[in-house]
Amino acid sequence: MISSFSEPIYCPNLSCPDPRNTFGRQHCAACETDLIYRYVWVVGQAAEEVPAGKVIADRYFVIAPQIWLDSRPALPPSVPEQLPDTIMPYLHLYPQRLHTPEVYGYCALGEAPEAAEVLLLENVPINNFGSLYPSILQAWSGTTAARQVYWLWQMLQLWTPLSEQGVASSLLVPENLRVEGWRVRLLELHRGNFVPTLRDLGDVWSGLVESAQPEVQSKLGEICQFMRRSSMNFDAIALELNDLLLEQATQLPLHLEVVGMTDTGPQRSQNEDSCYPVAADFQFSKTSGGEKLIPYLTMVCDGVGGHEGGEVASQLAVQSLKALIQNLLAEIAQQEELMTPTMVIKQLEEIVRVVNNVISAQNNEQGKELRQRMGTTLVMALQLPQKVKISEDLPSNNSHELYLVNVGDSRAYWIGKNYCHRLTVDDDVASREVQLGHCLYWETQLRSDAGALTQALGTRDADFLRPTIQRFIIEEEGLLLLCSDGLSDNDWVEKSWENYGPEVLEGKMSLEAAVQSWIRLANEKNGYDNTSVVATHCRMSPERLVLFDPAVASAPASAPVSASVSLPPSLVASLQKSGRIPESPLSESSKQLLYPETSPAPEPVQKRRSKLPLPLLAVLGLILAGGGLGLWVQSLQSPQPEPAQVPPPPETPAPIPSETPSPGAESPSPSPESTPAEIPPPDSENLSPSPESTPAEIPPPQEAETPLPSAE
Numbered sequence: 001m002i003s004s005f006s007e008p009i010y011c012p013n014l015s016c017p018d019p020r021n022t023f024g025r026q027h028c029a030a031c032e033t034d035l036i037y038r039y040v041w042v043v044g045q046a047a048e049e050v051p052a053g054k055v056i057a058d059r060y061f062v063i064a065p066q067i068w069l070d071s072r073p074a075l076p077p078s079v080p081e082q083l084p085d086t087i088m089p090y091l092h093l094y095p096q097r098l099h100t101p102e103v104y105g106y107c108a109l110g111e112a113p114e115a116a117e118v119l120l121l122e123n124v125p126i127n128n129f130g131s132l133y134p135s136i137l138q139a140w141s142g143t144t145a146a147r148q149v150y151w152l153w154q155m156l157q158l159w160t161p162l163s164e165q166g167v168a169s170s171l172l173v174p175e176n177l178r179v180e181g182w183r184v185r186l187l188e189l190h191r192g193n194f195v196p197t198l199r200d201l202g203d204v205w206s207g208l209v210e211s212a213q214p215e216v217q218s219k220l221g222e223i224c225q226f227m228r229r230s231s232m233n234f235d236a237i238a239l240e241l242n243d244l245l246l247e248q249a250t251q252l253p254l255h256l257e258v259v260g261m262t263d264t265g266p267q268r269s270q271n272e273d274s275c276y277p278v279a280a281d282f283q284f285s286k287t288s289g290g291e292k293l294i295p296y297l298t299m300v301c302d303g304v305g306g307h308e309g310g311e312v313a314s315q316l317a318v319q320s321l322k323a324l325i326q327n328l329l330a331e332i333a334q335q336e337e338l339m340t341p342t343m344v345i346k347q348l349e350e351i352v353r354v355v356n357n358v359i360s361a362q363n364n365e366q367g368k369e370l371r372q373r374m375g376t377t378l379v380m381a382l383q384l385p386q387k388v389k390i391s392e393d394l395p396s397n398n399s400h401e402l403y404l405v406n407v408g409d410s411r412a413y414w415i416g417k418n419y420c421h422r423l424t425v426d427d428d429v430a431s432r433e434v435q436l437g438h439c440l441y442w443e444t445q446l447r448s449d450a451g452a453l454t455q456a457l458g459t460r461d462a463d464f465l466r467p468t469i470q471r472f473i474i475e476e477e478g479l480l481l482l483c484s485d486g487l488s489d490n491d492w493v494e495k496s497w498e499n500y501g502p503e504v505l506e507g508k509m510s511l512e513a514a515v516q517s518w519i520r521l522a523n524e525k526n527g528y529d530n531t532s533v534v535a536t537h538c539r540m541s542p543e544r545l546v547l548f549d550p551a552v553a554s555a556p557a558s559a560p561v562s563a564s565v566s567l568p569p570s571l572v573a574s575l576q577k578s579g580r581i582p583e584s585p586l587s588e589s590s591k592q593l594l595y596p597e598t599s600p601a602p603e604p605v606q607k608r609r610s611k612l613p614l615p616l617l618a619v620l621g622l623i624l625a626g627g628g629l630g631l632w633v634q635s636l637q638s639p640q641p642e643p644a645q646v647p648p649p650p651e652t653p654a655p656i657p658s659e660t661p662s663p664g665a666e667s668p669s670p671s672p673e674s675t676p677a678e679i680p681p682p683d684s685e686n687l688s689p690s691p692e693s694t695p696a697e698i699p700p701p702q703e704a705e706t707p708l709p710s711a712e
Contacts, residue, residue, distance in 0.1 A: 006023075067130055095431075137208075145215045162189075235342075256295040272302065275532040297380070301318055382403045384401040425468065479504060479514075483533045
């Protein structure tokens with residue numbers, strides 16, 4: 001056990017006049033830049049023999065066996081010119097980065113030519129103190145029945161993508177399975193010496209079932225027996241496990257409070273973002289009583305490209321999605337049988353395709369080509385209130401299912417008291433190149449078009465669209481944050497969540513104040529773009545939340561805020577705008593869509609304020625909504641089958657060898673078979689829950705293929 005280090009930690013700012021800092025500092029003593037404490041997991045038996053306290057390659061501190069700290073995070077690690085085949089599964093599984101580690105680089109264990117080279121992994125289950133999160137075996141008996149089932153559900157959803165890469169054996173090693181609150185994480189990927197089957201996974205689960213909570217032990221035992229039968233396929237087992245998961249989750253209380261805001265920003269003349277819900281939507285819902293989408297539906301759209309600008313596309317997407325989701329929820333409310341996750345995902349895919357074609361058809365009617373075509377990003381969250389029967393006489397519409405849909409680079413985060421997890425992966429060039437196995441993620445940041453989008457709604461026909469749809473279970477308290485890249489650029493969510501998330505969860509700050517603060521922060525730090533933020537406080541308590549002043553804990557600082565569905569406090573008419581930061585080349589590319597490589601590079605998109613009236617947008621959305629819904633809505637009726645303790649620094653993204661930290665965007669990219677074309681980037685417009693709390697898991701994303709590009 002090491003209590004201190006004599007070696008320095010180096011400032012990531014390459015222009016710093018005195019980059020050496022005492023180990024444990026949070027900010028550089030010379031330039032006040034945030035110091036990065038990046039822990040990596042070292043693969044291989046050779047690394048196990050390196051003693052703690054040793055310094056490797058003049059940059060890596062050995063904290064504990066196989067846990068190293070990079071003291072020079074601004075410098076790129078060593079990477080072979082030709083990436084070895086052994087790391088390809090890590091790259092191809094990049095869309096699963098919520099659960100799987102990523103390749104950081106390589107390091108020789110000595111200076112001799114024959115010295116062994118070891119693989120370094122980042123995005124690993126290591127906390128801010130340099131300690132591993134507990135294994136699933138260590139944490140199993142001390143957690144709830146709902147979370148036990150949820151952990152198994154995540155493992156089952158990882159089975160298919162890991163099997164496709166030949167590394168499903170990674171799920172059969174309990175010590176390799178680490179848990180961070182609700183989330184299951186893999187320490188490394190194992191190929192194993194045989195091809196595992198579901199029977200093997202069932203054998204591993206059987207060992208856990210023996211100490212499962214009494215209310216799920218019997219049913220889990222039956223599922224393990226099913227997994228040992230050759231006649232039982234994956235879908236049948238998933239259905240059984242899903243029923244048990246919903247049965248347990250629905251017994252938990254769930255109250256939702258939503259606040260949404262959008263702001264033009266200090267440097268834009270118009271707002272091409274659209275989001276739902278905002279203050280006007282709350283007022284309409286309260287007075288009309290007809291709209292039943294709040295608080296179940298939230299979304300952020302960031303318009304891109306086109307002669308009319310992205311404002312039309314983003315508004316049209318929001319209006320059309322609202323109508324289609326309203327119909328979907330109405331259909332679900334009338335059904336007695338639960339809709340399976342597979343069915344829900346298919347319906348959401350069809351909804352997104354209908355909306356895509358609404359926007360695409362308008363582009364076609366106006367004769368728009370290439371970068372003239374308007375489009376929009378989308379990140380949408382739907383909390384599905386299905387009726388789950390806890391018993392024959394006690395039905396409930398509190399299923400705790402959360403579905404996330406994303407196209408482009410608008411993001412979703414889950415924020416708990418002790419962590420912030422990014423739930424989505426961007427559709428951009430950087431993510432595409434990693435998933436295709438061409439390079440490591442930090443290497444892609446050296447490209448001028450790293451943040452260029454590979455798809456957006458409306459820029460191409462729906463046949464080329466690959467939305468990513470994930471499913472989670474909300475079984476802990478936290479904040480679900482949706483935002484455009486006006487906030488997420490340059491990792492400002494990751495840098496700021498600790499200032500707002502825990503304050504809201506502890507009742508020290510209102511949700512409205514947190515959203516306002518995030519928008520102010522975006523205007524100050526990323527002021528070159530519009531910003532939209534929609535936050536949902538998911539509370540696991542039937543009691544009302546009362547805000548209090550931490551300085552005077554005995555007296556509430558404001559009127560009680562209901563944690564259930566209600567109109568939030570009056571929204572401030574105008575937000576403080578201060579600070580202007582010039583747009584960086586990398587962030588400029590974050591709104592550019594790709595075009596076929598055979599096409600000449602188009603001129604940067606000039607965005608203009610839309611002339612299309614909003615009433616017409618709503619009418620068009622409703623008309624196409626009804627028409628597009630007709631073909632698939634009928635399908636809803638048919639069922640389908642201990643290391644050194646180090647002061648905890650804030651989490652930071654992977655290193656980028658440049659003088660200024662570049663935005664850490666990671667995203668779902670195209671499938672290994674598809675490689676869309678790219679164009680130079682124009683104008684940039686485009687959760688980690690606490691150990692005891694976190695949201696739901698997502699089934700392995702659909703093919704991360706990003707076909708043809710779109711115009712920003």
